[in-house]
Amino acid sequence: MHFDFTDDQREIRRTARELLAARSGFERVRAVAERDDGAYDEALWRELVELGWAGIALPEAVGGQGLGVLELAILLEELGYAVTPSPIFSNAAAGLLIDAAGSDAQREALLPGIASGEQTATVALARDGVAELVPDGDSARWIVLVEEGRAIVCDALAGGLEIAPRATIDPTRRYARVAVGPGALSLELERDVAAGLDRAEVALAAELCGLAERALVLTVAYVKERRQFGTPVGAFQAVSHRAAEMLLETEGARSATWFAAWAADAEPASLARGASLAKAAASDAGRHVTAAAIQLHGGIGFTWEADVHWLYKRAQVDAALLVPAARHRARVARLAVAAAAAPAAAGAAVA
Amino acid sequence: MDLTFSPQATAFRDELRAWIDTHHPGAAPEGEEASFAWRVAWQRALAADGWAAVHWPPEHGGRGATLVESAIFNEELARARVPQPANVLGLLLGGPTLMVHGSEEQKERFLSPIVTAEEIWCQGFSEPDAGSDLAALKTRAVKVDGGWRVTGQKVWTSYAHHAKWCMLVARSEPDSARHKGLTYFLMDMEQAEVVVRPLRQITGSAEFNELFLEEAWIPDENVVGGVGNGWRVALTTLMNERAGLAFGLQVALRALLDELTEVAAARGLLASESVAERLGDLHVRCELLRLTAYRGLTATMKYGQPGPEGSLTKWMWSDTNQRVSELAVELLGPGALATDSRWSFELLRARGNSIEGGTTEILKNIVAERVLGLPRLR
Numbered sequence: 001m002h003f004d005f006t007d008d009q010r011e012i013r014r015t016a017r018e019l020l021a022a023r024s025g026f027e028r029v030r031a032v033a034e035r036d037d038g039a040y041d042e043a044l045w046r047e048l049v050e051l052g053w054a055g056i057a058l059p060e061a062v063g064g065q066g067l068g069v070l071e072l073a074i075l076l077e078e079l080g081y082a083v084t085p086s087p088i089f090s091n092a093a094a095g096l097l098i099d100a101a102g103s104d105a106q107r108e109a110l111l112p113g114i115a116s117g118e119q120t121a122t123v124a125l126a127r128d129g130v131a132e133l134v135p136d137g138d139s140a141r142w143i144v145l146v147e148e149g150r151a152i153v154c155d156a157l158a159g160g161l162e163i164a165p166r167a168t169i170d171p172t173r174r175y176a177r178v179a180v181g182p183g184a185l186s187l188e189l190e191r192d193v194a195a196g197l198d199r200a201e202v203a204l205a206a207e208l209c210g211l212a213e214r215a216l217v218l219t220v221a222y223v224k225e226r227r228q229f230g231t232p233v234g235a236f237q238a239v240s241h242r243a244a245e246m247l248l249e250t251e252g253a254r255s256a257t258w259f260a261a262w263a264a265d266a267e268p269a270s271l272a273r274g275a276s277l278a279k280a281a282a283s284d285a286g287r288h289v290t291a292a293a294i295q296l297h298g299g300i301g302f303t304w305e306a307d308v309h310w311l312y313k314r315a316q317v318d319a320a321l322l323v324p325a326a327r328h329r330a331r332v333a334r335l336a337v338a339a340a341a342a343p344a345a346a347g348a349a350v351a
Numbered sequence: 352m353d354l355t356f357s358p359q360a361t362a363f364r365d366e367l368r369a370w371i372d373t374h375h376p377g378a379a380p381e382g383e384e385a386s387f388a389w390r391v392a393w394q395r396a397l398a399a400d401g402w403a404a405v406h407w408p409p410e411h412g413g414r415g416a417t418l419v420e421s422a423i424f425n426e427e428l429a430r431a432r433v434p435q436p437a438n439v440l441g442l443l444l445g446g447p448t449l450m451v452h453g454s455e456e457q458k459e460r461f462l463s464p465i466v467t468a469e470e471i472w473c474q475g476f477s478e479p480d481a482g483s484d485l486a487a488l489k490t491r492a493v494k495v496d497g498g499w500r501v502t503g504q505k506v507w508t509s510y511a512h513h514a515k516w517c518m519l520v521a522r523s524e525p526d527s528a529r530h531k532g533l534t535y536f537l538m539d540m541e542q543a544e545v546v547v548r549p550l551r552q553i554t555g556s557a558e559f560n561e562l563f564l565e566e567a568w569i570p571d572e573n574v575v576g577g578v579g580n581g582w583r584v585a586l587t588t589l590m591n592e593r594a595g596l597a598f599g600l601q602v603a604l605r606a607l608l609d610e611l612t613e614v615a616a617a618r619g620l621l622a623s624e625s626v627a628e629r630l631g632d633l634h635v636r637c638e639l640l641r642l643t644a645y646r647g648l649t650a651t652m653k654y655g656q657p658g659p660e661g662s663l664t665k666w667m668w669s670d671t672n673q674r675v676s677e678l679a680v681e682l683l684g685p686g687a688l689a690t691d692s693r694w695s696f697e698l699l700r701a702r703g704n705s706i707e708g709g710t711t712e713i714l715k716n717i718v719a720e721r722v723l724g725l726p727r728l729r
């Protein structure tokens with residue numbers, strides 16, 4: 001039992017934190033958010049791809065780095081921390097799903113382009129062939145739509161798809177509405193869609209954890225500096241206790257997300273429960289902690305000028321993507337009932 | 352990261368499981384006295400085979416269990432729905448404090464009867480005017496030939512009515528202020544100068560008491576950690592209280608939630624999406640606590656103390672434990688509030704969780720000041 005990172009994993013975090021601080025600070029995030037076309041920074045994307053991050057959790061055989069969901073989660077936490085405008089998340093989430101649910105032929109056809117970042121993919125839930133909000137849906141080559149336990153991969157270049165860019169409250173990322181028309185070319189993934197979707201949920205949870213962590217860091221720094229009534233406002237318990245609650249939610253969500261990522265790599269039997277714990281906890285943390293950050297900044301927190309709103313907006317959208325937290329909670333309860341009926345396995349893990 | 356148990360830890364668990372299977376004490380008898388006696392007997396059975404104080408070193412009657420094995424010990428007790436040993440305060444607070452600050456003679460004299468439950472311990476810290484602000488305590492210890500005479504009042508003293516020894520913090524320097532001039536004593540409860548009066552709790556039962564001390568006698572050899580050093584020794588006790596108790600408690604919480612889930616499932620309530628969501632929310636909270644507690648264990652093994660997550664677990668536990676019994680009475684209807692239902696007791700008992708062992712407000716202060724580095728209001 002060792003619930004902590006290895007030195008290599010710490011190194012990934014450190015590299016990502018430093019690179020993104022240098023190359024994608026809030027001024028760069030703002031520059032992208034304020035562009036009419038919302039285009040990402042091409043040079044930054046090339047740099048991330050060169051580091052192998054587009055395919056960090058994909059097998060080496062398809063050109064990935066062959067690392068785990070845990071390493072991806074560490075990276076995505078940092079991308080959330082920096083609110084980086086980039087297709088890394090959508091591409092990685094779709095890649096995980098295809099890797100888990102695709103047949104060998106499907107994996108060989110699709111994953112190399114995803115791993116190299118040359119032909120990116122994205123994923124969304126659809127209803128009647130329509131996905132209302134697909135992250136990076138207007139730039140991805142492959143659009144994976146999940147509906148009623150089935151996943152289809154649509155080729156954006158093949159026609160038959162209606163792809164309409166759609167502005168959201170989160171201008172730090174591009175989104176589109178995607179509808180599958182009669183002439184669309186798609187192929188259905190042949191294996192375990194549920195496990196693939198759970199991996200994508202873990203990736204999303206990791207980004208939410210990073211958003212929450214950054215919101216906490218900004219807030220703590222601010223309330224130590226900002227003075228009212230002759231004292232830093234962080235000395236008032238209404239403020240300091242809310243900050244403590246922000247820490248509680250952030251750390252709880254991280255515990256669950258790291259567990260789920262570890263389960264995805266090392267103990268697949270725990271992945272379903274882990275992914276649901278992670279998404280439920282990280283959605284709550286992402287929404288609550290970023291909202292608290294706006295509140296504790298006072299009026300400045302409500303301005304376009306301050307940076308906390310980027311975190312709030314991205315967290316709102318992230319929490320709404322894929323399967324909603326409420327369904328994950330219900331699933332956790334039902335899994336608990338099922339587990340009570342089956343005795344614990346011999347080598348069972350911590351949770 | 353590796354969240355599986357080592358072969359050694361798994362062997363420990365299997366051995367313990369097998370032992371519990373053959374020594375299961377059955378259901379608790381009715382009534383406070385009988386149920387305490389039953390828990391004492393249970394601890395004796397554990398002690399006879401070396402299971403009462405697994406985290407203690409072998410020379411003091413323990414097994415030298417690792418932190419992970421101690422965690423497994425708690426998990427297995429809860430899984431089998433058997434109680435914690437009766438002498439919790441001795442095992443989790445008193446013994447570990449003596450191991451750090453006690454003399455060789457004290458360890459020799461006091462540790463073994465803690466393990467065997469021959470001598471029950473209690474904790475005399477809180478006073479009527481010193482609760483959250485423990486350093487405001489006023490109980491006076493006056494030096495006399497060969498020992499001390501102690502006068503004052505303690506309150507909320509759990510198990511005092513069963514206890515032989517009390518971990519007592521008193522002011523040994525007259526007119527000293529706050530954290531200075533305090534001494535940590537082991538006080539014999541069996542003397543006429545100590546009067547124990549039970550305090551009835553909102554549950555109707557009386558786990559805690561008030562203590563009236565009128566020149567109670569404490570010999571010099573029962574000073575722990577030196578005269579005037581009481582605050583430091585008391586902090587060791589408090590650290591063990593928040594870290595040590597929390598692990599066992601979160602496991603008991605899980606068992607309680609599993610029970611509620613079973614009852615709800617048996618009544619078909621999980622067919623409702625909203626019931627499943629609300630129960631699921633508690634399972635999520637419970638698992639966050641458990642995972643965070645394990646993160647804390649790893650940090651403790653590595654750095655000797657828990658990281659930021661360490662200060663969060665007692666708070667998470669009390670909050671979730673309260674939510675579980677609240678949801679139980681909501682889902683199960685008015686029958687759950689009848690005193691013949693265990694949920695009515697759990698509902699009331701849980702209100703104490705966010706007060707005992709440091710209130711949630713105090714824990715938030717600690718997190719804000721020591722973990723987040725926020726200024727304190729003074």
Ligand SMILES: Cc1cc2nc3c(=O)[nH]c(=O)nc-3n(C[C@H](O)[C@H](O)[C@H](O)COP(=O)(O)OP(=O)(O)OC[C@H]3O[C@@H](n4cnc5c(N)ncnc54)[C@H](O)[C@@H]3O)c2cc1C
Nearest residue numbers: 474475476477482483507508509703706707708709710712
């Ligand atoms: C079931 C139970 C068992 C117990 N067992 C023992 C025992 O065995 N031995 C023992 O010594 N004690 C025991 N206690 C006592 C317990 O430690 C105290 O009750 C607790 O520390 C709070 O002190 P108090 O009751 O004086 O409340 P107070 O300190 O008076 O607090 C009243 C309210 O004010 C809040 N408050 C106080 N100070 C602050 C602050 N600085 N910032 C924000 N809010 C604040 C508190 O959170 C609380 O809500 C037990 C208590 C309970 C409920």
